[in-house]
Amino acid sequence: MAEVHVIGQIVGGSGFPESSLFCKWKVQMGSAWRVLQGDQEGQTQVDDPSDEPMANWCHPIDLHFATKGLQGWPKFHLQVWHQDAYGRNELYSYGFCHIPVSPGYHELDCVTWRPKGTLIEELKTQFIGGSSQLKNPDLVSSSAELYKLRTVSMGKVHLRLHIIVRDFEKYGVEF
Amino acid sequence: MSSLDDNDVNYAVYRSKDQIQNFKIRVKLERLTSNALIPSLARLKIQEDLSRLLDSDGQKAKQPKATTTDVLQALNAQNTTDYEEVVISWQQKLFSRFEFEAYGRDMGSSSTPLEKIYFDQIQKMKAKRQQPGRIFTYIEDDPYCMERDLDYFMTDSPNEQPSNLALGLNSIRKRRTIPSRSNNQNLPKADLIKENLTTDDLLINHYGSLPHQTMYIMVDLNDPVNTSAAQLVTFARPPNEHVLCRIHVYSNEIIIITPDFNSDKVAYMIETGHLSNEVYQYYLEHASTSISKTDLVKERKLFNEICLRQHEHLAQLIGSKFDVPPPTVLKLNIIGEIVSARNFEYDHIYIYYVLDLAEDWYVEPSTLLSGYTHTGSTTMSSKHDDVVYYSHPFEFELWYKPSTYEADRSFPRMPKIYFQVASLDSWGRHRTEGYTYIDIPNIPGFYDEHLSCWRPRGDSIFNEVRRFFIGGSLELEDISYIAIPTLFRSEPSNSLLSRFGFRTISTGSLNIRFNVVFQSQSFAMEHKKTRRVHAANRYGFDAFMSNVHSVLEEFERAKRRAIEVRQNVTQTIKSSF
Numbered sequence: 001m002a003e004v005h006v007i008g009q010i011v012g013g014s015g016f017p018e019s020s021l022f023c024k025w026k027v028q029m030g031s032a033w034r035v036l037q038g039d040q041e042g043q044t045q046v047d048d049p050s051d052e053p054m055a056n057w058c059h060p061i062d063l064h065f066a067t068k069g070l071q072g073w074p075k076f077h078l079q080v081w082h083q084d085a086y087g088r089n090e091l092y093s094y095g096f097c098h099i100p101v102s103p104g105y106h107e108l109d110c111v112t113w114r115p116k117g118t119l120i121e122e123l124k125t126q127f128i129g130g131s132s133q134l135k136n137p138d139l140v141s142s143s144a145e146l147y148k149l150r151t152v153s154m155g156k157v158h159l160r161l162h163i164i165v166r167d168f169e170k171y172g173v174e175f
Numbered sequence: 176m177s178s179l180d181d182n183d184v185n186y187a188v189y190r191s192k193d194q195i196q197n198f199k200i201r202v203k204l205e206r207l208t209s210n211a212l213i214p215s216l217a218r219l220k221i222q223e224d225l226s227r228l229l230d231s232d233g234q235k236a237k238q239p240k241a242t243t244t245d246v247l248q249a250l251n252a253q254n255t256t257d258y259e260e261v262v263i264s265w266q267q268k269l270f271s272r273f274e275f276e277a278y279g280r281d282m283g284s285s286s287t288p289l290e291k292i293y294f295d296q297i298q299k300m301k302a303k304r305q306q307p308g309r310i311f312t313y314i315e316d317d318p319y320c321m322e323r324d325l326d327y328f329m330t331d332s333p334n335e336q337p338s339n340l341a342l343g344l345n346s347i348r349k350r351r352t353i354p355s356r357s358n359n360q361n362l363p364k365a366d367l368i369k370e371n372l373t374t375d376d377l378l379i380n381h382y383g384s385l386p387h388q389t390m391y392i393m394v395d396l397n398d399p400v401n402t403s404a405a406q407l408v409t410f411a412r413p414p415n416e417h418v419l420c421r422i423h424v425y426s427n428e429i430i431i432i433t434p435d436f437n438s439d440k441v442a443y444m445i446e447t448g449h450l451s452n453e454v455y456q457y458y459l460e461h462a463s464t465s466i467s468k469t470d471l472v473k474e475r476k477l478f479n480e481i482c483l484r485q486h487e488h489l490a491q492l493i494g495s496k497f498d499v500p501p502p503t504v505l506k507l508n509i510i511g512e513i514v515s516a517r518n519f520e521y522d523h524i525y526i527y528y529v530l531d532l533a534e535d536w537y538v539e540p541s542t543l544l545s546g547y548t549h550t551g552s553t554t555m556s557s558k559h560d561d562v563v564y565y566s567h568p569f570e571f572e573l574w575y576k577p578s579t580y581e582a583d584r585s586f587p588r589m590p591k592i593y594f595q596v597a598s599l600d601s602w603g604r605h606r607t608e609g610y611t612y613i614d615i616p617n618i619p620g621f622y623d624e625h626l627s628c629w630r631p632r633g634d635s636i637f638n639e640v641r642r643f644f645i646g647g648s649l650e651l652e653d654i655s656y657i658a659i660p661t662l663f664r665s666e667p668s669n670s671l672l673s674r675f676g677f678r679t680i681s682t683g684s685l686n687i688r689f690n691v692v693f694q695s696q697s698f699a700m701e702h703k704k705t706r707r708v709h710a711a712n713r714y715g716f717d718a719f720m721s722n723v724h725s726v727l728e729e730f731e732r733a734k735r736r737a738i739e740v741r742q743n744v745t746q747t748i749k750s751s752f
Contacts, residue, residue, distance in 0.1 A: 001493045036492055069498035070508045070692060075568055096566045101510055101690035102621045108688075111515055111564035113551055146567065147525065147547035153515075153564035171497045172699030174619045175692055 002168045006063040006099055008161035013080055014054035015155030016092055021055040022046040023157060024079040030072010038063035046083045074099050077137060078157050080112055090130045093154035094137060100163055102175040108159045113151040187435035195424050198265045201462040202310055202392055202419060205258045207454045261310045262462050263392060271311035271395045313391040387425040394419050417445050420459055436461050502696050505575040509615060511689020512568040513548060518561050518683035519608045521598040525550040531655060533588040535577045550599060589615045593654050594685060596628055604646025609682040612657045619691045626687060629679040
């Protein structure tokens, strides 16, 4: 079996309408993969910058995978949430991005979007917040049914990841 | 380590996992004789070096390294000669003459516990008729240590004030045990914010210094006074104390000794500042009893076992299987995502993508080679209002198995991915927004591509007007026309692809990020070969030997296979009976 180490951080998010944000993240992978060490999911703290355009989380990611094959390479499922001044949490957007395959240092921007409703619902979102949510976000990232969805683009989540791989060359894999 | 003839004060950092109570240091102090004239240190240094180099003790008047017989003599006459040797263990209190008198006076009930302890110790010493020697120590709790000035004042300015940081860090030192912050278990899982801080919390969390303890080994260089006379005459003499050695022990197993041990180097010199300038020299030796051989062996074995067990545990979790493609087949994995689309004419666009397999490329029948993204509209923030974010991941797994004829003669043609961007607005108008494609590169790695798109325009303006008002635009019948049309490829008589007369308009661009990974058994074999043979040894005898090795290995493998085949055959024969 081969091993993959992912060491890095979720740096922050930018480009969202409001700035008091936190991020729920999860790593999803195929059946050939197993997490040996590290948290597979987590949630950052709420960052509320006063004058900067970017919310900084600097949330550490330290994962150790073991795998039997190349299919189902792990990917991040991100959900960016907004916490307003009254303490209400609303979902801002979803984002999906593959963990880079080639070993080394990668700076990634994972773009995010949120489902878009009818005109009335959009108006409601403008005033009182809270958009419609996906019934099952786990299926969405790899499903063939995404064409049914209408979305609105939101901001970007910045990631910095170091990838270390082990024993892949023994099985003839070239990155 | 500094050079052997360097007498500058230096310091050394040691690490030891052992308990600090086992630490012992030996100090040997001696006065240099024949100093009617103020001796020049340089001359002494040269004499020292010569004596060391010549390695004969007969010439000089002084002996920097005492032999065992000399030590015995010295011990017998310790009070009259100026040689002193002491073995000091960690935080062992040795009294100076001044302290001997100071603590020897009974303070009565107003003395602190420390003073009481010292008083008891001094009484015991008096009972055994022991006198304090020149060498003494200041340990952690001593109130009189003047060297502590170094903790607070670094320069010689009389107006120097220690900063808050200095005060904070120094007050950490005075405490013995502060739990180190690196322990994750001390962090509470809830209530991360502490409302009411105590000074203890401040010390733990705000100052990053490690708690440490210090000990000073000092020497008292005043002239020795006859003790009986000293009891009659009690006048305060300015203490002439010098630091011989300063030892810091930190809580992370580090021991810092200033200056370093010099048991095999030149002696350190101290000069008293008096008119009769006397020079003393001293040696510091490490005198802790070292671990016995059997204990050391046992300890090493224990560590090895622990490491091995951890390795085994992890290896068991990992396992040893891996999917490998069959021998002559190359597997290609494309792992990526459609990130965004930018600069298209209309909003609410989606992307249709399809992977076009070239010749000799195969895929599992159940794989989906095409897909649609969701319909996205542009961002709400004003900065980039022509970008649509998709973050749509895709993953393909392909196998390349050329026919034997092709394998020797032609280069593999890589598959392509075609993209069609279309828009569907709320009125139900559907328009094509652009076409583009990408060749899968044949070098594995990470790619971040920006692909520019075009759309067909047609000859008359009617198409454009219709596209604007009611939607419906010209579309490609055959999506492979974006790259090289299949019709063209299938007829070998066509040698020239001409798109003359096909009008297009440039539209926006797509951002695609993907990784290309190759896998094949021949790579694995190459890797095994290169691992054993270094590049420099590819020629000559080593290459010959490695070739022999590989031949022998192949022979072994073939023999094993033959044995297996024979076993299978005999089994089938037996079962058929």
